[in-house]
Amino acid sequence: MPTIGFIGLGTMGAPMAANLLRKNYAVTVYNRTPGKAAELIGLGAKEAASPRKVAESSDVVVTIISNDSAVEEVFYGEEGILSGLKPGATVIDSSTISGDLARRLAASVAEKGASFLDAPVTGSKDGAIAGTLLFMVGGDQAVVEANRDVFLAMGREIVYMGASGSGATAKLCHNAIVGINAAGLIEGMAIAAKGGLNMESFLRVVQGGGAASKQADLKGVKVIGGDYSVQFSLALMLKDLKLGSVLSDGMSVPTPMLEVAKSLFQAGQAKGYGEEDLAALAKVYEEWIGKKI
Protein backbone atom coordinates (compact mmCIF):
# COMPACT_ATOMS: atom_id res chain seq x y z
CA MET A 1 0.00 0.00 0.00
CA PRO A 2 1.31 3.49 -0.82
CA THR A 3 2.02 5.85 2.06
CA ILE A 4 -0.40 8.77 2.02
CA GLY A 5 0.06 12.43 2.83
CA PHE A 6 -3.08 14.44 3.50
CA ILE A 7 -3.16 18.24 3.52
CA GLY A 8 -6.30 20.20 4.40
CA LEU A 9 -8.29 18.93 7.37
CA GLY A 10 -11.47 20.96 6.94
CA THR A 11 -15.11 19.93 6.68
CA MET A 12 -14.35 17.59 3.77
CA GLY A 13 -10.68 16.74 4.34
CA ALA A 14 -10.87 15.46 7.91
CA PRO A 15 -13.44 12.71 7.23
CA MET A 16 -11.69 11.79 3.95
CA ALA A 17 -8.40 11.30 5.84
CA ALA A 18 -10.25 9.32 8.51
CA ASN A 19 -11.60 6.96 5.85
CA LEU A 20 -8.07 6.37 4.49
CA LEU A 21 -6.91 5.52 8.04
CA ARG A 22 -9.84 3.11 8.47
CA LYS A 23 -8.74 1.32 5.30
CA ASN A 24 -5.31 0.87 6.99
CA TYR A 25 -3.34 3.37 4.93
CA ALA A 26 -0.40 5.00 6.73
CA VAL A 27 -1.38 8.70 6.64
CA THR A 28 0.69 11.76 7.46
CA VAL A 29 -1.43 14.88 7.88
CA TYR A 30 -0.92 18.65 7.83
CA ASN A 31 -3.26 21.59 8.19
CA ARG A 32 -2.41 25.28 7.87
CA THR A 33 -4.47 26.15 10.96
CA PRO A 34 -3.06 23.99 13.78
CA GLY A 35 -5.12 21.85 16.15
CA LYS A 36 -7.21 20.08 13.50
CA ALA A 37 -5.29 16.79 13.59
CA ALA A 38 -6.10 15.52 17.11
CA GLU A 39 -8.95 13.20 16.13
CA LEU A 40 -6.99 11.78 13.17
CA ILE A 41 -3.95 11.14 15.36
CA GLY A 42 -6.30 9.13 17.54
CA LEU A 43 -7.08 7.03 14.47
CA GLY A 44 -3.36 6.45 13.81
CA ALA A 45 -2.28 9.43 11.71
CA LYS A 46 1.12 11.11 12.05
CA GLU A 47 1.23 14.89 11.95
CA ALA A 48 3.94 16.67 9.95
CA ALA A 49 5.23 20.22 10.51
CA SER A 50 4.90 21.37 6.89
CA PRO A 51 3.59 20.37 3.44
CA ARG A 52 7.22 19.69 2.53
CA LYS A 53 7.56 17.13 5.35
CA VAL A 54 4.33 15.50 4.26
CA ALA A 55 5.57 15.20 0.68
CA GLU A 56 8.95 13.82 1.74
CA SER A 57 7.32 10.85 3.45
CA SER A 58 4.46 10.10 1.01
CA ASP A 59 3.91 8.12 -2.18
CA VAL A 60 0.54 9.82 -2.69
CA VAL A 61 -0.24 13.35 -1.49
CA VAL A 62 -3.93 14.26 -1.27
CA THR A 63 -4.84 17.95 -0.92
CA ILE A 64 -8.22 19.56 -0.33
CA ILE A 65 -7.86 23.25 0.39
CA SER A 66 -10.42 26.01 0.27
CA ASN A 67 -9.19 28.39 -2.44
CA ASP A 68 -6.66 29.11 -5.19
CA SER A 69 -4.34 31.30 -3.13
CA ALA A 70 -4.18 28.82 -0.24
CA VAL A 71 -3.48 26.02 -2.74
CA GLU A 72 -0.67 28.08 -4.27
CA GLU A 73 0.90 28.62 -0.86
CA VAL A 74 0.72 24.92 0.05
CA PHE A 75 2.36 23.91 -3.25
CA TYR A 76 4.77 26.76 -4.01
CA GLY A 77 5.64 28.08 -0.53
CA GLU A 78 9.16 27.71 0.87
CA GLU A 79 8.02 24.70 2.90
CA GLY A 80 5.57 23.67 0.21
CA ILE A 81 4.77 20.31 -1.37
CA LEU A 82 6.93 20.91 -4.42
CA SER A 83 10.06 21.33 -2.29
CA GLY A 84 9.66 17.82 -0.87
CA LEU A 85 7.90 15.78 -3.53
CA LYS A 86 9.44 12.38 -4.32
CA PRO A 87 10.01 11.39 -7.98
CA GLY A 88 7.32 8.87 -8.97
CA ALA A 89 4.88 10.23 -6.39
CA THR A 90 1.30 11.19 -7.21
CA VAL A 91 -0.49 14.35 -6.11
CA ILE A 92 -4.30 14.15 -5.97
CA ASP A 93 -5.79 17.63 -5.54
CA SER A 94 -9.45 17.57 -4.54
CA SER A 95 -9.72 21.32 -4.00
CA THR A 96 -12.18 23.24 -6.14
CA ILE A 97 -9.84 25.46 -8.11
CA SER A 98 -9.64 26.98 -11.57
CA GLY A 99 -8.62 24.82 -14.52
CA ASP A 100 -5.74 27.23 -15.16
CA LEU A 101 -4.25 26.64 -11.71
CA ALA A 102 -4.80 22.88 -12.06
CA ARG A 103 -2.81 22.86 -15.32
CA ARG A 104 -0.03 24.97 -13.78
CA LEU A 105 0.19 22.61 -10.79
CA ALA A 106 0.29 19.61 -13.14
CA ALA A 107 3.25 21.14 -14.99
CA SER A 108 5.11 21.98 -11.75
CA VAL A 109 4.55 18.49 -10.35
CA ALA A 110 5.69 16.90 -13.64
CA GLU A 111 8.97 18.87 -13.38
CA LYS A 112 9.64 16.97 -10.16
CA GLY A 113 9.13 13.64 -11.94
CA ALA A 114 5.78 13.13 -10.19
CA SER A 115 2.18 12.97 -11.42
CA PHE A 116 -0.72 15.34 -10.76
CA LEU A 117 -4.45 14.62 -10.86
CA ASP A 118 -7.09 17.33 -10.42
CA ALA A 119 -9.79 15.37 -8.67
CA PRO A 120 -12.49 17.51 -7.10
CA VAL A 121 -15.37 15.81 -5.36
CA THR A 122 -19.10 16.06 -5.04
CA GLY A 123 -21.11 14.62 -2.20
CA SER A 124 -20.75 17.27 0.49
CA LYS A 125 -19.88 16.70 4.14
CA ASP A 126 -22.20 13.70 4.54
CA GLY A 127 -20.64 11.96 1.54
CA ALA A 128 -17.13 12.63 2.87
CA ILE A 129 -18.07 11.02 6.20
CA ALA A 130 -19.84 8.06 4.59
CA GLY A 131 -17.08 7.54 1.99
CA THR A 132 -19.55 7.96 -0.86
CA LEU A 133 -17.92 10.86 -2.68
CA LEU A 134 -17.80 11.06 -6.47
CA PHE A 135 -14.43 12.12 -7.88
CA MET A 136 -14.26 13.89 -11.25
CA VAL A 137 -10.67 13.47 -12.39
CA GLY A 138 -8.40 15.15 -14.90
CA GLY A 139 -4.88 13.97 -15.78
CA ASP A 140 -3.17 10.81 -17.04
CA GLN A 141 -5.73 8.00 -17.09
CA ALA A 142 -3.09 5.36 -16.23
CA VAL A 143 -2.26 7.30 -13.05
CA VAL A 144 -5.96 7.42 -12.18
CA GLU A 145 -6.18 3.64 -12.55
CA ALA A 146 -3.02 3.10 -10.49
CA ASN A 147 -4.61 5.04 -7.64
CA ARG A 148 -8.05 3.48 -7.88
CA ASP A 149 -7.90 1.95 -4.38
CA VAL A 150 -6.90 5.25 -2.81
CA PHE A 151 -9.88 7.01 -4.43
CA LEU A 152 -12.29 4.25 -3.48
CA ALA A 153 -11.17 4.38 0.15
CA MET A 154 -12.71 7.88 0.20
CA GLY A 155 -15.53 7.62 -2.35
CA ARG A 156 -17.78 5.36 -4.37
CA GLU A 157 -17.18 6.52 -7.93
CA ILE A 158 -14.45 7.89 -10.18
CA VAL A 159 -15.46 9.69 -13.39
CA TYR A 160 -12.50 10.28 -15.70
CA MET A 161 -12.92 13.67 -17.38
CA GLY A 162 -9.84 13.96 -19.62
CA ALA A 163 -6.59 15.93 -19.63
CA SER A 164 -5.25 17.96 -16.69
CA GLY A 165 -7.66 20.71 -15.68
CA SER A 166 -10.77 18.91 -16.88
CA GLY A 167 -11.63 17.67 -13.40
CA ALA A 168 -11.45 21.26 -12.18
CA THR A 169 -13.57 22.47 -15.11
CA ALA A 170 -16.18 19.75 -14.50
CA LYS A 171 -16.42 20.76 -10.85
CA LEU A 172 -16.99 24.44 -11.63
CA CYS A 173 -19.70 23.58 -14.18
CA HIS A 174 -21.26 21.15 -11.70
CA ASN A 175 -21.25 23.70 -8.91
CA ALA A 176 -22.69 26.37 -11.19
CA ILE A 177 -25.70 24.06 -11.58
CA VAL A 178 -25.80 23.48 -7.81
CA GLY A 179 -25.88 27.22 -7.14
CA ILE A 180 -28.55 27.83 -9.79
CA ASN A 181 -30.71 24.96 -8.53
CA ALA A 182 -30.41 26.11 -4.91
CA ALA A 183 -31.20 29.74 -5.75
CA GLY A 184 -34.12 28.67 -7.97
CA LEU A 185 -35.50 26.42 -5.24
CA ILE A 186 -35.36 29.19 -2.68
CA GLU A 187 -36.90 31.72 -5.08
CA GLY A 188 -39.76 29.32 -5.90
CA MET A 189 -40.31 28.70 -2.19
CA ALA A 190 -40.37 32.45 -1.56
CA ILE A 191 -43.13 32.98 -4.16
CA ALA A 192 -45.06 30.05 -2.67
CA ALA A 193 -44.66 31.43 0.86
CA LYS A 194 -45.82 34.89 -0.18
CA GLY A 195 -48.79 33.20 -1.91
CA GLY A 196 -49.78 31.68 1.41
CA LEU A 197 -49.09 28.03 0.60
CA ASN A 198 -48.30 25.50 3.30
CA MET A 199 -44.56 25.06 2.82
CA GLU A 200 -44.35 21.37 3.76
CA SER A 201 -47.03 20.64 1.14
CA PHE A 202 -45.26 22.77 -1.44
CA LEU A 203 -41.93 21.03 -0.77
CA ARG A 204 -43.69 17.66 -1.18
CA VAL A 205 -44.95 18.82 -4.60
CA VAL A 206 -41.43 19.95 -5.57
CA GLN A 207 -39.84 16.68 -4.48
CA GLY A 208 -42.53 14.60 -6.18
CA GLY A 209 -42.54 16.50 -9.45
CA GLY A 210 -40.43 17.78 -12.31
CA ALA A 211 -38.86 20.33 -9.94
CA ALA A 212 -37.24 17.57 -7.85
CA SER A 213 -33.53 17.97 -7.20
CA LYS A 214 -30.77 17.04 -4.83
CA GLN A 215 -30.80 20.65 -3.66
CA ALA A 216 -34.54 20.41 -2.88
CA ASP A 217 -33.82 17.26 -0.86
CA LEU A 218 -30.87 18.85 0.96
CA LYS A 219 -32.01 22.44 1.42
CA GLY A 220 -35.84 22.43 1.37
CA VAL A 221 -36.23 21.28 4.96
CA LYS A 222 -33.35 23.50 6.12
CA VAL A 223 -35.06 26.57 4.64
CA ILE A 224 -38.45 25.72 6.17
CA GLY A 225 -36.82 25.04 9.55
CA GLY A 226 -34.48 28.05 9.40
CA ASP A 227 -31.59 25.62 10.00
CA TYR A 228 -28.50 27.17 8.46
CA SER A 229 -25.93 24.82 10.00
CA VAL A 230 -23.24 24.25 7.38
CA GLN A 231 -23.36 21.45 4.83
CA PHE A 232 -21.80 23.73 2.18
CA SER A 233 -21.15 27.31 3.20
CA LEU A 234 -22.61 30.25 1.33
CA ALA A 235 -19.12 31.80 1.06
CA LEU A 236 -17.72 28.68 -0.65
CA MET A 237 -20.70 28.53 -3.00
CA LEU A 238 -20.07 32.16 -3.93
CA LYS A 239 -16.38 31.43 -4.46
CA ASP A 240 -17.19 28.57 -6.84
CA LEU A 241 -19.71 30.68 -8.78
CA LYS A 242 -17.06 33.39 -9.16
CA LEU A 243 -14.59 30.80 -10.48
CA GLY A 244 -17.30 29.52 -12.84
CA SER A 245 -17.89 33.03 -14.05
CA VAL A 246 -14.18 33.58 -14.72
CA LEU A 247 -14.01 30.25 -16.56
CA SER A 248 -17.01 31.18 -18.73
CA ASP A 249 -15.78 34.69 -19.42
CA GLY A 250 -12.41 33.29 -20.49
CA MET A 251 -14.21 31.19 -23.12
CA SER A 252 -16.75 33.93 -24.02
CA VAL A 253 -19.73 31.80 -22.92
CA PRO A 254 -22.82 33.85 -21.98
CA THR A 255 -24.03 32.65 -18.56
CA PRO A 256 -27.08 34.67 -17.50
CA MET A 257 -28.32 32.07 -14.98
CA LEU A 258 -24.92 31.72 -13.30
CA GLU A 259 -24.46 35.49 -13.10
CA VAL A 260 -27.79 36.02 -11.36
CA ALA A 261 -27.19 33.17 -8.91
CA LYS A 262 -23.76 34.64 -8.16
CA SER A 263 -25.29 38.05 -7.47
CA LEU A 264 -27.86 36.50 -5.12
CA PHE A 265 -25.21 34.67 -3.09
CA GLN A 266 -23.18 37.88 -3.17
CA ALA A 267 -26.19 39.58 -1.56
CA GLY A 268 -26.25 36.84 1.10
CA GLN A 269 -22.54 37.37 1.72
CA ALA A 270 -23.06 41.13 1.96
CA LYS A 271 -25.74 40.54 4.60
CA GLY A 272 -23.23 38.57 6.67
CA TYR A 273 -24.45 35.02 5.96
CA GLY A 274 -21.20 33.78 4.36
CA GLU A 275 -20.28 31.35 7.12
CA GLU A 276 -23.77 29.84 7.25
CA ASP A 277 -25.07 27.16 4.90
CA LEU A 278 -25.84 28.32 1.38
CA ALA A 279 -29.52 27.78 2.27
CA ALA A 280 -29.21 31.04 4.23
CA LEU A 281 -29.88 32.73 0.88
CA ALA A 282 -33.49 32.22 1.99
CA LYS A 283 -33.00 35.06 4.49
CA VAL A 284 -32.38 37.47 1.61
CA TYR A 285 -35.74 36.48 0.08
CA GLU A 286 -37.46 36.58 3.47
CA GLU A 287 -36.46 40.22 3.83
CA TRP A 288 -37.82 40.89 0.35
CA ILE A 289 -41.18 39.22 0.95
CA GLY A 290 -41.47 40.44 4.55
CA LYS A 291 -42.21 37.00 6.00
CA LYS A 292 -40.74 33.61 6.91
CA ILE A 293 -40.61 31.10 4.05
Added chain:
Amino acid sequence: MPTIGFIGLGTMGAPMAANLLRKNYAVTVYNRTPGKAAELIGLGAKEAASPRKVAESSDVVVTIISNDSAVEEVFYGEEGILSGLKPGATVIDSSTISGDLARRLAASVAEKGASFLDAPVTGSKDGAIAGTLLFMVGGDQAVVEANRDVFLAMGREIVYMGASGSGATAKLCHNAIVGINAAGLIEGMAIAAKGGLNMESFLRVVQGGGAASKQADLKGVKVIGGDYSVQFSLALMLKDLKLGSVLSDGMSVPTPMLEVAKSLFQAGQAKGYGEEDLAALAKVYEEWIGKKI
Protein backbone atom coordinates in the same frame (compact mmCIF):
# COMPACT_ATOMS: atom_id res chain seq x y z
CA MET B 1 -69.21 5.36 -9.59
CA PRO B 2 -69.68 8.95 -10.75
CA THR B 3 -70.04 9.61 -14.47
CA ILE B 4 -67.05 11.55 -15.79
CA GLY B 5 -66.78 14.30 -18.37
CA PHE B 6 -63.32 14.95 -19.79
CA ILE B 7 -62.45 18.09 -21.75
CA GLY B 8 -59.02 18.61 -23.32
CA LEU B 9 -57.53 15.60 -25.09
CA GLY B 10 -53.99 16.85 -25.59
CA THR B 11 -50.62 15.35 -24.60
CA MET B 12 -51.70 15.06 -20.97
CA GLY B 13 -55.48 14.82 -21.23
CA ALA B 14 -55.79 11.90 -23.65
CA PRO B 15 -53.81 9.41 -21.50
CA MET B 16 -55.52 10.69 -18.32
CA ALA B 17 -58.94 10.02 -19.86
CA ALA B 18 -57.72 6.61 -21.03
CA ASN B 19 -56.75 5.72 -17.46
CA LEU B 20 -60.25 6.66 -16.22
CA LEU B 21 -61.76 4.38 -18.89
CA ARG B 22 -59.43 1.54 -17.89
CA LYS B 23 -60.71 1.90 -14.30
CA ASN B 24 -64.24 1.40 -15.70
CA TYR B 25 -65.51 4.94 -15.35
CA ALA B 26 -68.15 6.01 -17.90
CA VAL B 27 -66.40 8.93 -19.65
CA THR B 28 -67.83 11.50 -22.05
CA VAL B 29 -65.11 13.43 -23.88
CA TYR B 30 -64.81 16.69 -25.78
CA ASN B 31 -61.92 18.45 -27.48
CA ARG B 32 -61.93 21.88 -29.14
CA THR B 33 -59.93 20.57 -32.10
CA PRO B 34 -61.92 17.63 -33.49
CA GLY B 35 -60.49 14.21 -34.30
CA LYS B 36 -58.69 13.64 -30.99
CA ALA B 37 -61.27 11.26 -29.51
CA ALA B 38 -60.96 8.24 -31.84
CA GLU B 39 -58.62 6.21 -29.63
CA LEU B 40 -60.65 6.95 -26.49
CA ILE B 41 -63.90 5.94 -28.22
CA GLY B 42 -62.14 2.65 -28.94
CA LEU B 43 -61.64 2.31 -25.16
CA GLY B 44 -65.37 2.97 -24.55
CA ALA B 45 -65.67 6.76 -24.31
CA LYS B 46 -68.64 8.68 -25.68
CA GLU B 47 -67.95 11.91 -27.56
CA ALA B 48 -70.11 14.99 -26.90
CA ALA B 49 -70.64 17.92 -29.26
CA SER B 50 -69.85 20.67 -26.74
CA PRO B 51 -68.60 21.32 -23.19
CA ARG B 52 -72.23 21.99 -22.27
CA LYS B 53 -73.27 18.50 -23.40
CA VAL B 54 -70.38 17.01 -21.44
CA ALA B 55 -71.45 18.85 -18.29
CA GLU B 56 -75.11 17.87 -18.69
CA SER B 57 -74.24 14.18 -18.54
CA SER B 58 -71.47 14.20 -15.89
CA ASP B 59 -71.14 14.06 -12.10
CA VAL B 60 -67.48 15.03 -12.34
CA VAL B 61 -66.03 17.20 -15.13
CA VAL B 62 -62.24 17.06 -15.56
CA THR B 63 -60.60 19.77 -17.68
CA ILE B 64 -57.00 20.09 -18.81
CA ILE B 65 -56.61 22.86 -21.35
CA SER B 66 -53.52 24.67 -22.52
CA ASN B 67 -54.04 28.30 -21.48
CA ASP B 68 -56.20 30.85 -19.63
CA SER B 69 -58.12 32.10 -22.67
CA ALA B 70 -58.99 28.59 -23.88
CA VAL B 71 -60.11 27.70 -20.34
CA GLU B 72 -62.35 30.79 -20.26
CA GLU B 73 -63.96 29.81 -23.56
CA VAL B 74 -64.60 26.23 -22.42
CA PHE B 75 -66.23 27.43 -19.18
CA TYR B 76 -67.92 30.71 -20.13
CA GLY B 77 -68.69 30.20 -23.86
CA GLU B 78 -72.30 29.92 -25.07
CA GLU B 79 -71.97 26.13 -25.21
CA GLY B 80 -69.61 26.15 -22.22
CA ILE B 81 -69.46 23.98 -19.10
CA LEU B 82 -71.26 26.50 -16.91
CA SER B 83 -74.35 26.42 -19.15
CA GLY B 84 -74.79 22.69 -18.56
CA LEU B 85 -73.34 21.98 -15.12
CA LYS B 86 -75.53 19.88 -12.80
CA PRO B 87 -76.08 21.05 -9.19
CA GLY B 88 -73.93 18.90 -6.90
CA ALA B 89 -71.41 18.19 -9.65
CA THR B 90 -67.67 18.65 -9.21
CA VAL B 91 -65.30 20.33 -11.66
CA ILE B 92 -61.64 19.31 -11.45
CA ASP B 93 -59.48 21.65 -13.50
CA SER B 94 -55.98 20.31 -14.12
CA SER B 95 -54.95 23.10 -16.48
CA THR B 96 -52.01 25.27 -15.49
CA ILE B 97 -53.70 28.64 -15.08
CA SER B 98 -53.38 31.72 -12.90
CA GLY B 99 -54.64 31.64 -9.31
CA ASP B 100 -56.91 34.58 -10.19
CA LEU B 101 -58.69 32.64 -12.92
CA ALA B 102 -58.94 29.56 -10.67
CA ARG B 103 -60.69 31.64 -7.98
CA ARG B 104 -63.04 33.19 -10.57
CA LEU B 105 -63.93 29.75 -11.92
CA ALA B 106 -64.55 28.47 -8.39
CA ALA B 107 -67.01 31.32 -7.77
CA SER B 108 -68.81 30.75 -11.08
CA VAL B 109 -69.09 27.02 -10.46
CA ALA B 110 -70.37 27.63 -6.91
CA GLU B 111 -73.15 29.83 -8.33
CA LYS B 112 -74.40 26.72 -10.17
CA GLY B 113 -74.48 24.78 -6.90
CA ALA B 114 -71.44 22.75 -7.94
CA SER B 115 -67.86 22.47 -6.57
CA PHE B 116 -64.59 23.50 -8.17
CA LEU B 117 -61.10 22.14 -7.50
CA ASP B 118 -58.00 23.64 -9.09
CA ALA B 119 -55.86 20.53 -9.43
CA PRO B 120 -52.86 20.94 -11.71
CA VAL B 121 -50.52 18.02 -12.16
CA THR B 122 -46.84 17.27 -12.33
CA GLY B 123 -45.37 14.19 -13.91
CA SER B 124 -45.31 15.11 -17.61
CA LYS B 125 -46.51 12.95 -20.50
CA ASP B 126 -44.91 9.75 -19.18
CA GLY B 127 -46.62 10.17 -15.81
CA ALA B 128 -49.98 10.78 -17.49
CA ILE B 129 -49.59 7.55 -19.47
CA ALA B 130 -48.40 5.52 -16.47
CA GLY B 131 -51.04 7.01 -14.16
CA THR B 132 -48.38 8.28 -11.76
CA LEU B 133 -49.24 12.00 -11.78
CA LEU B 134 -49.09 14.10 -8.65
CA PHE B 135 -52.08 16.43 -8.17
CA MET B 136 -51.67 19.67 -6.18
CA VAL B 137 -55.18 20.65 -5.22
CA GLY B 138 -56.91 23.83 -4.04
CA GLY B 139 -60.55 24.03 -2.92
CA ASP B 140 -62.80 22.41 -0.33
CA GLN B 141 -60.89 19.56 1.32
CA ALA B 142 -64.08 17.47 1.77
CA VAL B 143 -64.65 17.63 -1.99
CA VAL B 144 -61.06 16.51 -2.58
CA GLU B 145 -61.61 13.50 -0.32
CA ALA B 146 -64.95 12.66 -1.99
CA ASN B 147 -63.16 12.49 -5.34
CA ARG B 148 -60.12 10.58 -4.14
CA ASP B 149 -60.79 7.55 -6.37
CA VAL B 150 -61.18 9.72 -9.46
CA PHE B 151 -57.80 11.38 -8.78
CA LEU B 152 -56.09 8.07 -8.05
CA ALA B 153 -57.38 6.58 -11.30
CA MET B 154 -55.13 9.15 -13.03
CA GLY B 155 -52.30 9.63 -10.55
CA ARG B 156 -50.45 8.29 -7.53
CA GLU B 157 -50.56 11.20 -5.11
CA ILE B 158 -52.83 14.08 -4.04
CA VAL B 159 -51.27 16.99 -2.14
CA TYR B 160 -53.89 19.29 -0.64
CA MET B 161 -52.65 22.89 -0.89
CA GLY B 162 -55.48 24.93 0.70
CA ALA B 163 -58.22 27.27 -0.51
CA SER B 164 -59.25 27.73 -4.15
CA GLY B 165 -56.39 29.01 -6.26
CA SER B 166 -53.66 27.47 -4.13
CA GLY B 167 -53.29 24.47 -6.44
CA ALA B 168 -52.76 26.87 -9.32
CA THR B 169 -50.27 28.92 -7.28
CA ALA B 170 -48.34 25.79 -6.29
CA LYS B 171 -48.11 24.71 -9.91
CA LEU B 172 -46.72 28.06 -11.08
CA CYS B 173 -44.11 28.06 -8.28
CA HIS B 174 -43.26 24.44 -9.08
CA ASN B 175 -42.88 25.14 -12.78
CA ALA B 176 -40.78 28.23 -12.09
CA ILE B 177 -38.31 25.86 -10.40
CA VAL B 178 -38.56 23.43 -13.34
CA GLY B 179 -37.72 26.21 -15.81
CA ILE B 180 -34.83 27.48 -13.69
CA ASN B 181 -33.40 23.98 -13.18
CA ALA B 182 -33.67 23.17 -16.90
CA ALA B 183 -32.07 26.45 -17.97
CA GLY B 184 -29.33 26.05 -15.35
CA LEU B 185 -28.62 22.49 -16.46
CA ILE B 186 -28.31 23.53 -20.09
CA GLU B 187 -26.13 26.53 -19.22
CA GLY B 188 -23.81 24.34 -17.12
CA MET B 189 -23.62 21.82 -19.96
CA ALA B 190 -22.80 24.63 -22.41
CA ILE B 191 -19.85 25.79 -20.28
CA ALA B 192 -18.68 22.18 -19.96
CA ALA B 193 -18.99 21.61 -23.71
CA LYS B 194 -17.04 24.78 -24.52
CA GLY B 195 -14.42 23.62 -21.99
CA GLY B 196 -13.96 20.43 -24.02
CA LEU B 197 -15.37 17.96 -21.50
CA ASN B 198 -16.84 14.65 -22.56
CA MET B 199 -20.55 15.34 -22.16
CA GLU B 200 -21.59 11.83 -21.12
CA SER B 201 -18.99 11.96 -18.33
CA PHE B 202 -20.11 15.42 -17.29
CA LEU B 203 -23.76 14.36 -17.18
CA ARG B 204 -22.75 11.38 -15.02
CA VAL B 205 -21.07 13.81 -12.59
CA VAL B 206 -24.19 16.00 -12.54
CA GLN B 207 -26.51 13.07 -11.90
CA GLY B 208 -24.23 11.62 -9.24
CA GLY B 209 -23.64 14.86 -7.39
CA GLY B 210 -25.24 17.84 -5.71
CA ALA B 211 -26.37 19.10 -9.13
CA ALA B 212 -28.66 16.08 -9.62
CA SER B 213 -32.22 16.88 -10.60
CA LYS B 214 -35.26 15.47 -12.33
CA GLN B 215 -34.52 17.90 -15.17
CA ALA B 216 -30.98 16.49 -15.49
CA ASP B 217 -32.47 12.99 -15.67
CA LEU B 218 -35.12 14.02 -18.22
CA LYS B 219 -33.26 16.55 -20.37
CA GLY B 220 -29.53 15.74 -20.10
CA VAL B 221 -29.61 12.87 -22.57
CA LYS B 222 -32.01 14.75 -24.87
CA VAL B 223 -29.59 17.69 -25.05
CA ILE B 224 -26.57 15.48 -25.74
CA GLY B 225 -28.49 13.54 -28.40
CA GLY B 226 -30.11 16.62 -29.94
CA ASP B 227 -33.49 14.91 -29.39
CA TYR B 228 -36.09 17.65 -29.03
CA SER B 229 -39.19 15.44 -29.32
CA VAL B 230 -41.77 16.89 -26.93
CA GLN B 231 -42.10 15.82 -23.31
CA PHE B 232 -42.99 19.39 -22.29
CA SER B 233 -42.92 22.00 -25.02
CA LEU B 234 -40.75 25.10 -24.84
CA ALA B 235 -43.82 27.27 -25.60
CA LEU B 236 -45.75 25.85 -22.63
CA MET B 237 -42.73 26.28 -20.35
CA LEU B 238 -42.52 29.91 -21.44
CA LYS B 239 -46.26 30.36 -20.84
CA ASP B 240 -45.92 29.01 -17.29
CA LEU B 241 -42.92 31.22 -16.54
CA LYS B 242 -44.88 34.24 -17.76
CA LEU B 243 -47.77 33.29 -15.44
CA GLY B 244 -45.27 32.83 -12.59
CA SER B 245 -43.85 36.25 -13.33
CA VAL B 246 -47.32 37.85 -13.26
CA LEU B 247 -48.09 36.04 -9.98
CA SER B 248 -44.84 37.28 -8.41
CA ASP B 249 -45.25 40.83 -9.70
CA GLY B 250 -48.76 40.93 -8.25
CA MET B 251 -47.30 40.13 -4.82
CA SER B 252 -44.17 42.33 -5.30
CA VAL B 253 -41.80 39.37 -4.97
CA PRO B 254 -38.39 39.91 -6.64
CA THR B 255 -37.67 36.91 -8.88
CA PRO B 256 -34.34 37.43 -10.63
CA MET B 257 -33.84 33.71 -11.41
CA LEU B 258 -37.32 33.29 -12.87
CA GLU B 259 -36.98 36.43 -15.00
CA VAL B 260 -33.72 35.26 -16.56
CA ALA B 261 -35.06 31.78 -17.24
CA LYS B 262 -38.14 33.34 -18.84
CA SER B 263 -35.96 35.51 -21.09
CA LEU B 264 -33.93 32.49 -22.16
CA PHE B 265 -37.02 30.48 -23.14
CA GLN B 266 -38.31 33.65 -24.82
CA ALA B 267 -35.09 33.59 -26.89
CA GLY B 268 -35.79 29.95 -27.76
CA GLN B 269 -39.33 30.85 -28.80
CA ALA B 270 -38.02 33.75 -30.89
CA LYS B 271 -35.69 31.35 -32.69
CA GLY B 272 -38.69 29.19 -33.61
CA TYR B 273 -38.21 26.35 -31.12
CA GLY B 274 -41.56 26.80 -29.32
CA GLU B 275 -43.13 23.56 -30.51
CA GLU B 276 -40.05 21.50 -29.64
CA ASP B 277 -39.22 20.19 -26.18
CA LEU B 278 -38.00 22.79 -23.70
CA ALA B 279 -34.60 21.07 -23.97
CA ALA B 280 -34.31 22.88 -27.32
CA LEU B 281 -33.10 25.86 -25.27
CA ALA B 282 -29.77 24.07 -25.76
CA LYS B 283 -29.77 25.28 -29.37
CA VAL B 284 -29.70 28.89 -28.16
CA TYR B 285 -26.55 28.13 -26.14
CA GLU B 286 -25.05 26.11 -29.01
CA GLU B 287 -25.26 29.17 -31.24
CA TRP B 288 -23.60 31.23 -28.51
CA ILE B 289 -20.71 28.80 -27.97
CA GLY B 290 -20.38 27.91 -31.66
CA LYS B 291 -20.46 24.15 -31.11
CA LYS B 292 -22.68 21.18 -30.24
CA ILE B 293 -23.16 20.57 -26.53
